[in-house]
Amino acid sequence: xxxxxxxxxxxxxxxSLVLVPGIYSLITWGLRPSIDFTGGTVLELTLExxxxxxxxxxxxxxNAIDLVExxxxxxxxxxxxxxxxxxxxxxxFQAQLGxxxxxxxxLRKDTxxxxxxxxxxxxxxxxxxxxxxxxxxYVAYAFKSFRFGxxxxxxxxxxxxxxxxxxxxxGHFFGVxxxxxxxxxxxxxxxxxxxxxxxxxxxxxxxxxxxTRTKLTNVSNVALTETMGRxxxxxxxxxxxxxxxxxxGGETVRWFAVALLIGTVTGTYSSPFVATPVLLLLDKWxxxxxEKR
Amino acid sequence: xxxxxxxxxxxxxxxxxxxxxxxxxxxxxxxxxxxxxTIQKEINPPSxxxxxxxxxxxxxxxxxxxxxxxxGIHVALEADMKNIPVESxxxxxxxxxxxxxxxxxxxxxxxxxxxxxxxxxxxxVVVELPGVTDIDQALSLIGQTAKLEFRxxxxxxxxxxxxxxxxxxxxxxxxxxxxxxxKRATLSFNxxxxxxEVAIEFTPDGGKKFAxxxxxxxxxxxxxxxxxxxxxxxxxxxxxxxxxxxxxGGFTFDQAKRLTLQLNAGALPVPVAVVEKRIVGATLGAxxxxxxxxxxxxxxxxVALFMILKYGWLGLYADLAxxxxxxxxxxxxxxxxxxxxxxxxxxxxxxxxxxxxxNILIFERFKEECRKGKPWVIAMELGFGKAxxxxxxxxxxxxxxxxxxxxxxxWDFLPSxxxxxxxxxxxxxxxxxxxxxGIIVTRTFIRVxxxxxxxGKA
Numbered sequence: 001x002x003x004x005x006x007x008x009x010x011x012x013x014x015x016s017l018v019l020v021p022g023i024y025s026l027i028t029w030g031l032r033p034s035i036d037f038t039g040g041t042v043l044e045l046t047l048e049x050x051x052x053x054x055x056x057x058x059x060x061x062x063n064a065i066d067l068v069e070x071x072x073x074x075x076x077x078x079x080x081x082x083x084x085x086x087x088x089x090x091x092x093f094q095a096q097l098g099x100x101x102x103x104x105x106x107l108r109k110d111t112x113x114x115x116x117x118x119x120x121x122x123x124x125x126x127x128x129x130x131x132x133x134x135x136x137x138y139v140a141y142a143f144k145s146f147r148f149g150x151x152x153x154x155x156x157x158x159x160x161x162x163x164x165x166x167x168x169x170x171g172h173f174f175g176v177x178x179x180x181x182x183x184x185x186x187x188x189x190x191x192x193x194x195x196x197x198x199x200x201x202x203x204x205x206x207x208x209x210x211x212t213r214t215k216l217t218n219v220s221n222v223a224l225t226e227t228m229g230r231x232x233x234x235x236x237x238x239x240x241x242x243x244x245x246x247x248x249g250g251e252t253v254r255w256f257a258v259a260l261l262i263g264t265v266t267g268t269y270s271s272p273f274v275a276t277p278v279l280l281l282l283d284k285w286x287x288x289x290x291e292k293r
Numbered sequence: 294x295x296x297x298x299x300x301x302x303x304x305x306x307x308x309x310x311x312x313x314x315x316x317x318x319x320x321x322x323x324x325x326x327x328x329x330x331t332i333q334k335e336i337n338p339p340s341x342x343x344x345x346x347x348x349x350x351x352x353x354x355x356x357x358x359x360x361x362x363x364x365g366i367h368v369a370l371e372a373d374m375k376n377i378p379v380e381s382x383x384x385x386x387x388x389x390x391x392x393x394x395x396x397x398x399x400x401x402x403x404x405x406x407x408x409x410x411x412x413x414x415x416x417x418v419v420v421e422l423p424g425v426t427d428i429d430q431a432l433s434l435i436g437q438t439a440k441l442e443f444r445x446x447x448x449x450x451x452x453x454x455x456x457x458x459x460x461x462x463x464x465x466x467x468x469x470x471x472x473x474x475x476k477r478a479t480l481s482f483n484x485x486x487x488x489x490e491v492a493i494e495f496t497p498d499g500g501k502k503f504a505x506x507x508x509x510x511x512x513x514x515x516x517x518x519x520x521x522x523x524x525x526x527x528x529x530x531x532x533x534x535x536x537x538x539x540x541x542g543g544f545t546f547d548q549a550k551r552l553t554l555q556l557n558a559g560a561l562p563v564p565v566a567v568v569e570k571r572i573v574g575a576t577l578g579a580x581x582x583x584x585x586x587x588x589x590x591x592x593x594x595x596v597a598l599f600m601i602l603k604y605g606w607l608g609l610y611a612d613l614a615x616x617x618x619x620x621x622x623x624x625x626x627x628x629x630x631x632x633x634x635x636x637x638x639x640x641x642x643x644x645x646x647x648x649x650x651x652n653i654l655i656f657e658r659f660k661e662e663c664r665k666g667k668p669w670v671i672a673m674e675l676g677f678g679k680a681x682x683x684x685x686x687x688x689x690x691x692x693x694x695x696x697x698x699x700x701x702x703x704w705d706f707l708p709s710x711x712x713x714x715x716x717x718x719x720x721x722x723x724x725x726x727x728x729x730x731g732i733i734v735t736r737t738f739i740r741v742x743x744x745x746x747x748x749g750k751a
Binding site: 123124138183184191201203234236247 | 596600645647653686707720
């Protein structure tokens with residue numbers, strides 16, 4: 001048995017190392033919203049010659065055009081999605097495309113609204129709150145104690161903050177954007193995090209049924225020791241899938257896979273090292289209150 | 294128990310065979326060299342085309358891919374703003390977009406993109422629909438204004454002969470009761486002739502207005518107009534106070550269904566016209582999609598190998614169960630059908646993780662019981678029994694999450710749009726199927742095929 005409960009301060013330090021810079025970054029720099037949220041310019045044209053995606057991106061770069069997406073439809077027809085920028089920059093980009101790709105047949109040049117409106121975003125937040133309440137009540141019901149529910153939700157909030165924080169940092173330093181796919185990765189992490197926590201809580205519940213006298217601290221240490229192997233094995237299988245996507249998947253999918261990877265790591269970490277310590281703390285508080293009475 | 298398991302094992306094989314048939318690749322060409330020449334054959338998933346009396350069952354099994362993976366139809370609608378003051382045009386465009394989005398969502402097209410675009414003095418709504426093959430049907434749903442209006446005859450003497458006179462915009466006047474006063478419209482069937490019709494229910498305010506109007510017009514016709522065309526003009530027999538009514542107008546089933554959807558989604562604030570429709574390519578880029586698919590398969594291969602290395606034969610059975618899981622899930626995606634997008638695939642990957650997890654939980658319990666010195670047959674059953682509690686609770690929370698995100702009741706305060714919904718649907722299917730394969734299928738494989746760990750140890 002490993003006495004996990006002795007090292008709570010290490011977990012606090014570890015979590016703070018990620019959370020403090022993340023939250024600082026969230027407050028000062030916020031997140032970088034993608035064209036899905038902000039809108040931008042859509043340019044659609046047919047070129048005489050076929051240009052590769054790489055050379056198209058190169059042309060965009062030299063003209064300081066922030067390309068979000070290149071979509072090919074038909075033979076040499078391209079649709080470019082561009083971040084909000086000046087009219088003249090788009091014109092310059094268009095001119096150079098003509099130089100390299102031959103005659104241009106301009107089909108469309110529009111400024112578009114966002115795909116994800118404010119309406120959807122606020123509804124997604126409402127849904128997340130409902131999910132949190134539902135999880136809290138179900139865990140409290142299944143484990144016959146509110147402490148378990150609160151602890152599970154605490155680790156959930158921890159994971160959400162880690163994800164938002166790290167993407168805020170990634171956005172500030174590497175220009176990574178938050179798009180519709182990030183919203184999905186976030187929802188995935190929510191489910192995964194609770195799933196993992198419940199496996200550990202189940203062990204604690206099982207031992208408590210057999211024996212109610214042993215201290216919760218000891219019970220949780222036994223439970224953590226026994227489930228650690230399974231937690232790691234399980235997370236490794238998911239991480240294998242995601243790492244292969246990060247390393248070998250296409251450009252457009254990469255940051256999505258990174259988001260899921262961060263979610264998996266923090267989801268695995270938070271179950272033994274956030275949810276369980278929170279449960280122990282809550283238990284202690286309750287005991288103290290009862291003694292005072 | 295062993296006998297039952299064997300029977301179940303055979304059922305499982307049959308089930309696997311059937312879903313594998315449904316999962317056959319589309320338009321997959323094989324060529325076999327044979328006696329100097331080659332035999333060319335194209336493989337396709339089977340399709341059902343049965344006719345029993347007047348009932349026709351037609352179903353083809355193909356994967357529906359989303360815009361991001363496979364492209365779809367791109368439609369641009371231009372709004373006619375000439376009757377709208379300049380300052381409120383953007384608002385009108387946005388509410389038109391919302392109405393169209395609601396219609397598309399009601400229509401059951403998943404993962405649509407509905408965007409508004411203003412360029413110069415033109416106002417447009419762009420709709421991108423994945424996997425819709427019937428452009429015209431889609432257009433007739435999203436493009437119609439669907440302005441419902443109740444009108445009465447101008448001239449009383451004319452209206453006594455109303456049955457012979459069709460109402461027009463000229464000989465009628467509005468009674469201040471429109472589609473905005475509707476609370477809900479539902480598709481129903483006439484109890485006499487079985488014709489499809491649309492049952493409407495007014496808001497409390499609308500119901501009061503309707504009662505007043507019907508009281509005033511007893512014995513006279515009340516005309517119902519849709520987009521300025523008269524639909525029907527029944528003669529009012531009594532005052533209707535319960536705030537409900539029925540619109541029938543010789544609809545076909547599809548027409549009635551479409552009208553129901555449009556009335557529920559609300560009328561467009563401005564008339565729109567189609568200015569562009571075409572087929573578009575994958576938004577994520579075709580090469581990115583194929584690269585990611587390959588990466589996904591490699592990742593899955595590593596997971597499978599890892600399970601075998603860690604758990605030996607047991608790992609292999611878990612992999613087999615995972616394979617059955619993949620086949621069933623894909624078959625369900627084709628049957629329902631679910632539009633597969635990248636967020637959907639994320640849900641799928643997560644549920645694979647949970648399917649594997651169920652097996653890992655069971656096998657770890659099994660090892661523990663073996664270490665305690667129990668014979669493996671008993672240890673295995675104990676492993677399944679003890680792991681069940683945690684598997685149930687963990688998966689149940691995920692199921693609750695996916696149901697809330699899917700929003701089956703179409704509640705206003707929860708998202709009902711494609712993005713979140715696609716993810717929720719694949720997650721739900723994945724978790725339910727993974728419970729079945731991770732526990733029941735794996736257990737059957739083990740009961741029938743497993744001969745115990747080497748040397749009696751796990």
